[in-house]
Amino acid sequence: METYATSIPRLDSFLNGGLKPCTITILWAYPGIENAPFAYQTLIERLDSGDTCVYINQSKMSKAVEDEIEHYGWSTKSHKENEKFFFLDAYSSLINVKSEERFSVKNSRNPKEITTALDEILDATGSGHTLVIYDSLSIMIDHCGSSSMDELIEWKKIFEKKNATGIFLFTEWPYDEKVLNKLKLISDAIVQLKAIEEKVILREFFIVSKVNWNGKTKKGISVPFKIAAPGGVKVYVPKILVTGAYNSGKSSFVHSASTRAVSVDRVGTTIALDHGHVDYSGFSVDLFGTPGQERFDPILELLGGESLGVIAMVDSTSPQSLARVKDMLEKSKSAGLPVVIAANKADLENAMNPDEIREKMSLPMDIPIVQVTAEELSKVRKGEPAKLKEDEIHTVLDALFNKII
Numbered sequence: 001m002e003t004y005a006t007s008i009p010r011l012d013s014f015l016n017g018g019l020k021p022c023t024i025t026i027l028w029a030y031p032g033i034e035n036a037p038f039a040y041q042t043l044i045e046r047l048d049s050g051d052t053c054v055y056i057n058q059s060k061m062s063k064a065v066e067d068e069i070e071h072y073g074w075s076t077k078s079h080k081e082n083e084k085f086f087f088l089d090a091y092s093s094l095i096n097v098k099s100e101e102r103f104s105v106k107n108s109r110n111p112k113e114i115t116t117a118l119d120e121i122l123d124a125t126g127s128g129h130t131l132v133i134y135d136s137l138s139i140m141i142d143h144c145g146s147s148s149m150d151e152l153i154e155w156k157k158i159f160e161k162k163n164a165t166g167i168f169l170f171t172e173w174p175y176d177e178k179v180l181n182k183l184k185l186i187s188d189a190i191v192q193l194k195a196i197e198e199k200v201i202l203r204e205f206f207i208v209s210k211v212n213w214n215g216k217t218k219k220g221i222s223v224p225f226k227i228a229a230p231g232g233v234k235v236y237v238p239k240i241l242v243t244g245a246y247n248s249g250k251s252s253f254v255h256s257a258s259t260r261a262v263s264v265d266r267v268g269t270t271i272a273l274d275h276g277h278v279d280y281s282g283f284s285v286d287l288f289g290t291p292g293q294e295r296f297d298p299i300l301e302l303l304g305g306e307s308l309g310v311i312a313m314v315d316s317t318s319p320q321s322l323a324r325v326k327d328m329l330e331k332s333k334s335a336g337l338p339v340v341i342a343a344n345k346a347d348l349e350n351a352m353n354p355d356e357i358r359e360k361m362s363l364p365m366d367i368p369i370v371q372v373t374a375e376e377l378s379k380v381r382k383g384e385p386a387k388l389k390e391d392e393i394h395t396v397l398d399a400l401f402n403k404i405i
């Protein structure tokens with residue numbers, strides 16, 4: 001049986017050699033798990049093997065996809081120049097901007113338009129095998145409705161006629177069971193990506209057990225570290241949770257604090273986790289933001305697993321949201337972890353001061369409350385992360401690091 005390797009050996013072994021022609025394989029991820037790198041690695045393998053590849057992007061701009069691929073050490077530049085790699089842009093129309101790609105969809109909320117565009121682009125790619133990657137079935141369901149899944153049956157027919165094979169990315173949010181069952185029936189293969197909370201986690205750490213000059217050893221204190229290239233030895237905090245109520249500024253904090261950050265958003269607000277990486281003051285830290293809506297509470301415990309500290313974002317202008325923040329801290333398994341409160345929007349009218357926030361939330365005095373504000377209020381846009389003041393971000397991080405280490 002002819003197959004197309006993914007270059008992920010163990011996966012290819014389970015798939016009996018790789019992807020079967022003219023099929024749909026779903027990379028079925030649970031919230032908080034990245035599935036895109038699996039698709040990227042397969043994409044590069046198929047391009048290097050001489051296949052043509054079409055990437056249907058509906059969750060982010062084409063440039064963002066290319067940047068992520070480069071982040072992992074690969075490049076699609078030469079393949080794009082040789083007309084072996086194409087984007088079918090189904091994202092630009094969602095945000096009402098003109099697409100810069102050769103192939104695009106004018107109305108991405110109409111799944112039939114995506115089908116028509118896919119049919120046309122496969123005609124234009126010429127003979128030979130084509131790998132089609134679709135970056136988010138979740139986005140299709142959200143924008144086009146659950147009935148849009150029926151369109152995948154048409155896609156499979158197109159694949160059979162035009163010698164194409166599909167890899168589709170999907171994140172299992174709290175969808176109706178009928179939608180999930182439909183996806184399972186339509187797909188030819190499903191690769192589930194899950195997380196397991198281990199009781200024993202192997203990490204590197206150091207302990208200062210003796211010092212003969214003006215220093216103090218702290219018995220039992222171990223400091224996790226990693227060696228970065230470039231960067232050298234850094235104190236490694238693998239997971240800090242950034243949580244808070246809807247519209248409290250979680251995305252703003254993660255993006256403002258991070259040297260690199262990514263978000264997944266739908267209809268203008270973050271519903272998956274923001275993920276950012278911070279290199280600051282000798283620390284190497286990964287930040288994970290949580291969705292704020294109550295319907296995503298079932299995944300808060302998953303997101304909170306293995307966190308070493310918590311930054312709780314508070315909207316200083318919204319007293320009614322404070323109870324929600326305390327509730328989220330409990331549901332994300334944050335009890336007992338080092339916590340710092342970041343009181344956002346502190347410079348706006350009617351903003352509560354730290355003492356008021358502490359009283360209303362019944363917080364003990366050992367939990368720091370740090371006020372944070374946007375650099376320029378005139379540049380704050382609804383639905384977009386705001387740039388928060390760097391010194392205030394650093395004050396929050398310093399306070400949390402001091403509690404962790």
